[in-house]
Amino acid sequence: MLEMFYDVIWIVLKIALILAPLLVGVAYLTYAERKLIGYMQVRLGPNRVGPKGWLQPIADAVKLVFKEIVIPTRSNRYLFLLAPLISMGPALAAWAVVPFGEHLVLADINASLLYILALTSVGVYGIIIAGWASNSKYAFLGAMRSAAQIVSYEIAMGFALVGVLMAASSLNLKEIVLQQSGSVLHWYWLPLLPLFVIYFISGVAETNRAPFDVAEGESEIVAGFHVEYSGAAFAIFFLAEYANIILISLLTVLMFFGGWLSPFQGTFMEDWFAWMPGLGWLLAKTAFFAFLFLWFRATFPRYRYDQIMRLGWKVFIPLTIIWLLVVGVMIVAKLPPWFA
Amino acid sequence: MAFEKIIFYLFSAILVLAALRVITARNPVHSALFLVLAFFSSAAIWVLLEAEFLGIVLVLVYVGAVMVLFLFVVMMLNINIAQLRAGFIRYLPLGAAIGLVVVAEMAIVMIRNFGLDKVARPAAKAADYNNTEAIGRVLYTKYLYAFEIAAVILLVAIIAAIALTMRRRKDTKHQNPSEQVRVRKQDRLRVVKMDAEKKQ
Numbered sequence: 001m002l003e004m005f006y007d008v009i010w011i012v013l014k015i016a017l018i019l020a021p022l023l024v025g026v027a028y029l030t031y032a033e034r035k036l037i038g039y040m041q042v043r044l045g046p047n048r049v050g051p052k053g054w055l056q057p058i059a060d061a062v063k064l065v066f067k068e069i070v071i072p073t074r075s076n077r078y079l080f081l082l083a084p085l086i087s088m089g090p091a092l093a094a095w096a097v098v099p100f101g102e103h104l105v106l107a108d109i110n111a112s113l114l115y116i117l118a119l120t121s122v123g124v125y126g127i128i129i130a131g132w133a134s135n136s137k138y139a140f141l142g143a144m145r146s147a148a149q150i151v152s153y154e155i156a157m158g159f160a161l162v163g164v165l166m167a168a169s170s171l172n173l174k175e176i177v178l179q180q181s182g183s184v185l186h187w188y189w190l191p192l193l194p195l196f197v198i199y200f201i202s203g204v205a206e207t208n209r210a211p212f213d214v215a216e217g218e219s220e221i222v223a224g225f226h227v228e229y230s231g232a233a234f235a236i237f238f239l240a241e242y243a244n245i246i247l248i249s250l251l252t253v254l255m256f257f258g259g260w261l262s263p264f265q266g267t268f269m270e271d272w273f274a275w276m277p278g279l280g281w282l283l284a285k286t287a288f289f290a291f292l293f294l295w296f297r298a299t300f301p302r303y304r305y306d307q308i309m310r311l312g313w314k315v316f317i318p319l320t321i322i323w324l325l326v327v328g329v330m331i332v333a334k335l336p337p338w339f340a
Numbered sequence: 341m342a343f344e345k346i347i348f349y350l351f352s353a354i355l356v357l358a359a360l361r362v363i364t365a366r367n368p369v370h371s372a373l374f375l376v377l378a379f380f381s382s383a384a385i386w387v388l389l390e391a392e393f394l395g396i397v398l399v400l401v402y403v404g405a406v407m408v409l410f411l412f413v414v415m416m417l418n419i420n421i422a423q424l425r426a427g428f429i430r431y432l433p434l435g436a437a438i439g440l441v442v443v444a445e446m447a448i449v450m451i452r453n454f455g456l457d458k459v460a461r462p463a464a465k466a467a468d469y470n471n472t473e474a475i476g477r478v479l480y481t482k483y484l485y486a487f488e489i490a491a492v493i494l495l496v497a498i499i500a501a502i503a504l505t506m507r508r509r510k511d512t513k514h515q516n517p518s519e520q521v522r523v524r525k526q527d528r529l530r531v532v533k534m535d536a537e538k539k540q
Contacts, residue, residue, distance in 0.1 A: 004343060079373075109392065110392070110470050110471065110472055110473075111392055111393055111396055111471075111472050114393070114396045114397070114400065114472070115396050117400055117404075118396045118397075118399040118400040118403075118404060119399075121399075121400060121403070121404025121405065121408075122399065122403055122404055124404075124408055125376065125408070125411075128408065128411055128412070128415070129373070132369060132411075132415050140415075144412065144415075144416075147408055147411075147412055148412070150408075151405060151408055151409065154404070154405070171472055306515060306517060307517055310517045
């Protein structure tokens, strides 16, 4: 009994060890976003709180926590308050199976890829329930748009993952990374290039980020599903969105860019970078993809809603199916260096 | 072991309560959400039974896709509950009879085939046993034909659903995105060269 107790304590400690840096990462991703978009638009971004604005995210968090949570009168009280939690839960729970290194993983389960796909698809409930429970037309329209969008892009995303699992012949994220060891050319971005592009774009669409952020399109439906939310409840939605951005970036790295493997593996420069731990490479690559999310937001105008649906159903899904056939041919042909 | 039992009873209790609320909740949206909860708890129980693939797929397919579309539709409907209840007494005998038949069927199956004296306790699998791989192997070897037939039936259903709903009303202002994408500058824009006007 006591041993089990220690086990549980140990697991909780590990969870804290994953979540605490994640939440700090989320806070500073918002800072990075405001700063970067500021520079891209020839502004300075936040620069008043702390040196160079470093304390801005903390000030924002304190402000949001101390604000009143306004509950609309004719709203559905319980669901209204439950919705942020439902969107937060899956966004954090997915991190349980994410490997940060060969032995750095909380739950090393066989079907971790499926688990992540299942949990990211559950996140949409937070948005739908928020939109419905607010009893507001803008919120409801935003929720409907977002639900349709997420369900559509999930199919393309799932097919892209099928390509990865075909290539690695494993559903375990750790195995998928280990299969890519060798050199940069062994990573799956090359044989699965279309799937990688589709996965990442679908990831942007799944997290409702610009240019696919019609769910909260300010110019049309004010702020979409979270128009009625304030204070801490709004902060939780915000947190979930950014946690998902980091998750999608990390998954892209794990599945297509060799995870914690060094990009100099197999070249003469390998020894020069031997001091860099695998986690460092993983975080550096993840930071690059998170940066892409911000770059997209500053660069592209918002898609029109019917064009989003067309892109998902008529372009991405057929393309992924075709590329799955190509991957099958490559596997049968034992194409080196990936499938030999 | 005790810990697993606690978790099992916890999820079973949630499952039964959620299933009850599905049929007793007044608001159809609440019913749909309780159904989601029921799916989730049964997925958890499957994971406890070492059927992690089935559990995850249940969440992925039913919670992540089917129920989202369900909720989508239910939220759009304007259901008048009083009207729905009007025929309650009239339909009660029929409903009760169907319920009794279902209970009887389940009782027959349960009493005949369940329990440790009827089915031997399955041997515990080793820690590295891969449930997903095992299901894949069986599906693509032993049950290949059944699997393929199921796939073809699903395909037919998809085609039928599309054929039934694909119609284009004349009066909608339907946009044709591929035409819009193909538009070139010279189709829409005419650059006119004009001499500068003289200063007056």
